[in-house]
Amino acid sequence: MRLPTPLIALAAVLTAAEPAHAQAVASSANLPRVVIPTTRQPIQPAPRTPAAGNRLYPWRQNITATVFWIGEQPTQNNPTPNCKSSWDQNWMGNFGGYDNPDPKARVACHTTSDFRPKGFIPKLNPFYIALPYNDVAGWSRHKPEAAKVIPWFSRVNPKPGKTVLKGRWVQIYHGGRSCYAQWEDCGPWVTDDWRYVFGNSPPKNRNNKGAAIDISPSIRDYLGLQSGEKCHWRFVEASQVPYGPWKKYGPRGGGVTPDGTDFESKRRYLEYLKKLRDEQYSRTGGSGSYSRN
Numbered sequence: 001m002r003l004p005t006p007l008i009a010l011a012a013v014l015t016a017a018e019p020a021h022a023q024a025v026a027s028s029a030n031l032p033r034v035v036i037p038t039t040r041q042p043i044q045p046a047p048r049t050p051a052a053g054n055r056l057y058p059w060r061q062n063i064t065a066t067v068f069w070i071g072e073q074p075t076q077n078n079p080t081p082n083c084k085s086s087w088d089q090n091w092m093g094n095f096g097g098y099d100n101p102d103p104k105a106r107v108a109c110h111t112t113s114d115f116r117p118k119g120f121i122p123k124l125n126p127f128y129i130a131l132p133y134n135d136v137a138g139w140s141r142h143k144p145e146a147a148k149v150i151p152w153f154s155r156v157n158p159k160p161g162k163t164v165l166k167g168r169w170v171q172i173y174h175g176g177r178s179c180y181a182q183w184e185d186c187g188p189w190v191t192d193d194w195r196y197v198f199g200n201s202p203p204k205n206r207n208n209k210g211a212a213i214d215i216s217p218s219i220r221d222y223l224g225l226q227s228g229e230k231c232h233w234r235f236v237e238a239s240q241v242p243y244g245p246w247k248k249y250g251p252r253g254g255g256v257t258p259d260g261t262d263f264e265s266k267r268r269y270l271e272y273l274k275k276l277r278d279e280q281y282s283r284t285g286g287s288g289s290y291s292r293n
Contacts, residue, residue: 057151057235059173060196060212063203066188066227068130068214071098085185086134087166096123101217108221113245115218127222127246129170129233130185130214132193132205136163149198151235169241172215174223174231180246181219188214218245 071092072082085091092098097120100106107114116126135146135153140161147153156164168183188211195201196212203212209228222245225231241247 055151055237059232059234061232062230063213063233064209064211065174065213065215065225065229065231066208066211067101067217067220068185068187069099069101069217070095070128071100080187082185086191087136087163088184091184094124096120099126099217101220103221106217106221108218110222113248115222115245116249117217122249124184125182125246125250126216126218127179127181128184128216129172129181129219130187131165131170131183131197132187132190132203132212133165133197134163134186134191135165136161143192145194149194151198169236169238170233171236172213172219172223172225172231172233174225174229177223179219179222180236180241180244181216182246185214188212 068082070082074081083092088094097117099122100117100119105118107116107118109115116122135142135150137143138161142158142161146164150164152168153164158164165183169180170183171178171180189205189207193201193204193212196203203210205212211228213231213233215225215231220226223231
């Protein structure tokens with residue numbers, strides 16, 4: 001039976017699209033595979049969409065990371081103390097104390113989903129980072145390029161001198177895992193490298209093996225990512241951040257009791273893991289073949 005002319009045309013379009021689809025699938029195979037936090041999924045090429053919740057930002061790949069912490073004192077490799085941040089003059093006080101990086105002084109447990117200093121319950125998210133750009137040039141104005149290079153600047157529409165970077169979420173990938181963290185300080189070493197942070201240029205810093213992202217001790221412990229090692233990172237919208245230890249403490253967290261017990265957060269985390277398990281079971285047809293934790 002001869003197909004109607006419109007159906008013949010549609011079949012021709014679909015046939016012509018197959019090579020392009022195959023090429024797109026092949027090119028995406030080289031991108032990082034993400035664990036959030038217990039399953040792997042391939043990262044797809046990032047489309048540009050007007051809706052913030054659907055936007056995917058590009059990965060910055062093979063970036064040298066260094067570990068820093070709230071309360072860190074100046075050293076030869078880090079001449080700036082971290083009791084203050086670029087946007088918080090009482091960063092250590094607002095966090096709740098010294099974020100001791102010594103592994104013996106930390107809670108780091110994937111089973112309980114707890115990553116924090118032992119000595120106190122943090123009042124801010126212990127999953128924090130620094131990137132080498134500051135959008136403000138004083139209390140009353142932004143840097144001249146800020147409105148042009150920061151993708152979400154116009155959506156925030158800030159008052160003069162009000163940062164649009166503090167608290168922004170990023171996804172970090174290393175060693176088969178990924179975690180989420182918030183941008184809370186500027187560095188390492190430079191604060192004007194917008195071409196790297198928001199563009200396609202390599203980092204301008206050459207110190208510490210060209211380090212271009214600072215990570216907190218909790219990120220180090222969660223990912224097993226040590227100073228001088230490489231990682232991938234990208235910006236994500238807040239609506240795209242799944243529940244995990246990066247949402248357990250601070251203003252966006254579920255809250256804890258004075259002894260550190262966090263029943264609501266544990267309940268939500270277990271529900272999240274159950275959902276991931278059920279989704280994986282559906283994909284594998286009950287074969288029992290699960291991705292790495």
